[in-house]
């Protein structure tokens with residue numbers, strides 16, 4: 001019964017994280033286009049924009065933060081695997097329980113602070129300091145989502161590990177390949 | 183309240199344990215900072231997050247990372263990047279190790295485009311790692327060449343750390359840039375010599391005649407040469423856009439992206455799936471790099487708030503060494519700092535602390551600044567903790583482990599250390615050119 | 622040990638002359654309080670980024686801060702009026718009058734209080750100047766120039782027909798040297814010297830963008846309320862000494878920076894004509910109504926400015 005619940009949780013998190021991760025990848029060409037447009041507008045039209053600077057930073061931040069959970073799902077985040085690869089699969093799961101817990105704690109702190117900043121941004125109508133002065137509230141909503149997705153993804157992997165450690169069986173009979181790009 | 187020496191020790195132990203347990207680097211560093219911070223400072227330390235977000239996610243300088251990675255990905259996935267190396271192999275393929283030398287050449291050009299280490303290594307890695315591995319080059323040689331070549335980004339002008347150094351110590355940026363040219367040239371020559379000698383001694387590290395170009399028809403060869411030529415021209419166009427004042431070094435990455443797309447369309451290599459894959463891969467690499475930068479900056483910001491800079495300052499004050507001994511000790515301190523902090527923070531902290539001391543001992547500040555840049559190049563790639571190492575792991579294919587990376591960089595660290603010592607002992611190598619040009 | 626342990630973040634790097642002035646204030650607080658308050662100095666970007674100082678003081682991460690308000694224009698719009706909108710006066714007497722007699726100071730105290738921040742004695746730093754690659758002989762020459770100028774300074778330059786460009790500090794030098802931009806503002810003349818801008822652009826326009834800059838010293842409200850009254854008085858007194866210190870020293874350093882830059886080839890633009898001065902003033906006044914709309918405190922400050930102008 002617990003296994004079914006765990007499985008359902010893991011699968012739905014995987015689905016959402018993958019969806020968000022793939023969606024933000026469409027922002028990458030947009031980012032390049034915005035920066036290129038600013039160069040064009042300044043050099044050719046002699047009319048620098050007031051929005052490209054902040055917009056490019058926002059897009060960059062959205063890709064970087066929201067893509068984090070998907071990178072975690074694909075095990076793309078960098079770790080120092082010197083000892084990690086030498087120990088048994090069981091020990092590795094134990095290590096994961098500790099390090100993922102630390103990472104989840106970090107994400108909870110990040111979410112907590114981002115909520116504070118969101119409320120502050122709404123209360124004081126915070127904006128960027130530039131002439132364009134775009135709002136900041138959406139950024140903190142994004143940060144909360146990024147932290148939430150990362151925490152949810154880490155928790156899913158944590159559950160897989162603890163299930164395997166306790167029951168001695170894999171939560172998913174066949175581990176999904178991590179190399180599926182599309 | 184814990185003393186700063188004690189806290190530094192605690193942080194280091196936590197860091198080493200988290201690394202040994204295989205924690206994701208950025209999440210681990212951020213987690214440690216927030217956990218140790220909570221225990222020593224209290225809940226208030228969490229407020230360090232917004233300011234850290236401001237200096238990482240809103241840093242325009244770092245925007246070079248996504249733009250250059252994307253350019254690299256587009257070049258690679260459209261096959262134009264490979265064509266560059268295939269073409270080079272058509273021409274000089276009979277020389278053992280020639281591909282690695284072409285890679286050093288391309289890395290130097292990328293180094294001349296970007297001003298920060300991350301962009302240099304991840305772009306060079308995107309473009310040049312695959313061609314070397316596919317041809318059966320020794321994995322460590324290939325990784326080491328990328329690391330050493332990509333690191334040139336801060337030694338070949340323009341360079342953000344050099345601008346930071348010049349400003350913090352009130353020295354001429356132009357003089358710094360010119361002073362870096364001879365050490366950069368020496369580094370490039372030494373790297374190439376190492377590759378040639380190492381491949382002579384161990385021919386299996388750089389096999390001959392394993393590339394696609396061996397099976398090509400004459401028509402394919404012409405096409406490859408054409409594509410290769412155009413991709414080199416693209417690199418020159420990007421460089422040209424910086425030199426001619428069209429774009430800043432950061433923005434030039436976007437010029438490169440547009441150029442790569444146009445080339446792909448012109449050569450009928452543009453496919454929607456290629457375009458999608460490049461964006462997808464770039465997004466993951468950006469996330470990986472930025473979560474490391476964010477977590478690591480959080481870690482160093484916490485350490486700075488607790489006063490690590492005062493520790494370094496008081497340590498350098500009572501050294502009681504002869505002048506050259508002081509300089510050497512400073513180099514050691516910077517390499518040790520590279521253990522826990524990134525290139526910008528090293529300059530930020532050490533330039534104003536160390537340079538006045540060096541000047542009071544009678545040394546030239548520009549010379550000292552170049553030593554600092556050479557040192558940083560080493561510091562960010564010395565195991566176990568180094569941004570350059572993490573960037574390289576990010577760009578490396580699956581199956582490359584951290585020990586591969588650690589081992590691959592060692593000979594190249596030796597070379598860079600030799601260049602550093604050479605420039606330390608023969609200051610004319612640094613000072614001759616700027617004195618000749620600028621008087 | 623001290624009863625109160627404070628952290629004080631300022632805008633300048635370790636080893637700079639301005640950094641020493643803030644260090645002086647920190648030392649003064651320690652000395653004048655007989656060691657009951659210990660102040661630890663955080664130089665620029667040492668733990669808190671310079672554009673995070675306001676938020677860090679608000680949240681209490683940093684007890685005391687010397688922020689540069691244009692960096693926080695998005696958080697506290699009134700701060701941009703406080704620092705001095707482009708075209709504002711350079712006369713220190715007039716500024717003092719504005720702050721202490723005409724109500725600027727009280728309105729700002731109230732504004733800071735609404736963020737949970739105690740506002741202390743403000744201080745004056747030298748004005749903002751524009752450096753360009755080409756000489757500016759009349760105000761007409763600004764037309765079409767691409768000048769790195771954020772926020773209000775950008776709006777002002779647009780009123781003069783220039784094109785403001787957003788650029789990060791680390792790229793100004795390279796951008797000036799390659800010609801991406803034709804000029805740049807610096808937070809003051811000392812900043813221009815430290816950024817080595819004269820190496821790549823040598824013409825300094827004679828009229829400052831904002832006459833003089835008024836910068837605040839702020840303290841987290843909770844930390845402030847914890848201080849007994851006598852210590853509050855000590856801190857206030859130290860900030861007053863600091864304000865005086867800034868005024869005398871920054872003038873000397875500004876003069877030094879100018880002579881340093883002149884030695885490297887910097888040239889002042891010719892004396893502007895009366896018409897140019899008028900156009901300069903008009904470009905600035907045009908911003909008042911715009912900034913009035915940024916919030917209630919901005920509106921009240923601008924009202925004072927308007928009354929003062931009449």
Ligand code: NA
Pocket residue numbers: 292293294295296297298334335336337338339340341
């Ligand atoms: Na460079």
Ligand code: NA
Pocket residue numbers: 517520521522560561562563564565566567568569
């Ligand atoms: Na290191």
